[in-house]
Amino acid sequence: MADVTGKVKDPVLVLARWLRNRNARERTMLGVLGGVLLLLLLWRTIEDHDTLFVLAELSHFAGIAVLAFKIHSRKSVAGLSLQTQLLTAIYLSVRLFCSFMMEYDIHTVLDALTLLATCIIVYCMTSTEVALTYQKEQDKVKSYYVVVPCVVLALIAHPSTSHAFPFRALWSFCVYLEAVSVLPQLRMIQKSKVVERFTAHYVFALGLSRFMSCAHWLLQIMEGNKYLLQALGSGLWPVMVLLSEIVQTFILADFCYYYVKSYAEGTGVIRLPTGVV
Structure with a gap:
């Protein structure tokens, strides 16, 4: 034969x-x-849409775990943005504080684990021998360029709950900051064009996390959730929350496309054309 x-x-x-x-x-x-x-x-x-939030947080934690493995195995933080890690630590810290003051659940535990892992990454990038491999000259988007607009926006659009104003403003601040915290990392990627493999895994995990979180809201709208639909028509804050989720997803969409494309072609090397991210 x-x-x-x-x-x-x-x-x-x-x-x-x-x-x-x-x-x-x-x-x-x-x-x-x-x-x-x-x-x-x-x-x-998926019957319980809150499961998507849990999956989103687990995906983010998995991305941080990939970075920890890279640092341990390669003794290098090349390609990683310290500014993105700092922004991540800021919004997770604020969200944890608000969770303990307002309400807490399984998401609080996952946020605490992710914050701990992020702080370890920041420590490695600033206070260990691998800090010498940090490409500071390429990490040009300073954290305050991202933080200040988020503070201003949080003062304008925030929840109208019974909690004290500082807590409501802080909660909205961490929502907005999370939406754009990856921008310094994407700017570094844009400069290099060829993305280091473990960094690519990390950014893809963030993209997957954002998609899951955005899907949570979109699926509830598709099912005609009356409370959510009424909330969207009741003020600026609910609209801004949904918009933040969509912005996060689209910020990472191009990168995720080229990530999947590279592995579908069997190369595993992510090369970005001019103008992407």
Whole structure:
């Protein structure tokens, strides 16, 4: 019998080549369609939408764990943005404080673990021998450029609950800061164009986390959640929360596309064209 193994086409590679030959507009439309289909799949398979929040936080924690493994195994923090890690530590600290003052649950525990892991990363990047590998000259987006606009926005749009104003403003501040905390990291990636593998895993984990969190709100709207729909029409704050989730998702969408594309092609090397992120 003739060996026909070599004639069998790998469907993943065939699909990857087909996608590569599409123009930018077609790839964008296919990406949107893929996102909608994934939302529908989550809608039909996950009954408790709060599970998506837990998955989002677990994905973020997994991304930090990848960075810790990189630092331990390679003794290097090359490609990592200290500014993004500091911004992450800030919004997690504020959110934990608000959680203990206002309400706390499983999300508080996950936030505490992620904050601890983030602080370890910051310590390694500033106070150990691997700090010598930190590419400070490429980490140009200073944290205060991101923090100050978030503070101003938090004073304008915040929850209208019975809690004291400082707590409400702090809670909205951490929502806005989380939405843009990855910008310094993406700016470093934009400068280098070729993304180091463990850094790419970390950023992809953030993208997956943001998609899960955004999906939580979109699925509730799809199911006609009366409380949420009424809230969206009751003031600026609910709209800003949903907008923040969408902004986070789209900020990372391009990178995640090229991440998946690189592995579909079998290279595992993420090379970004000009203008991405």
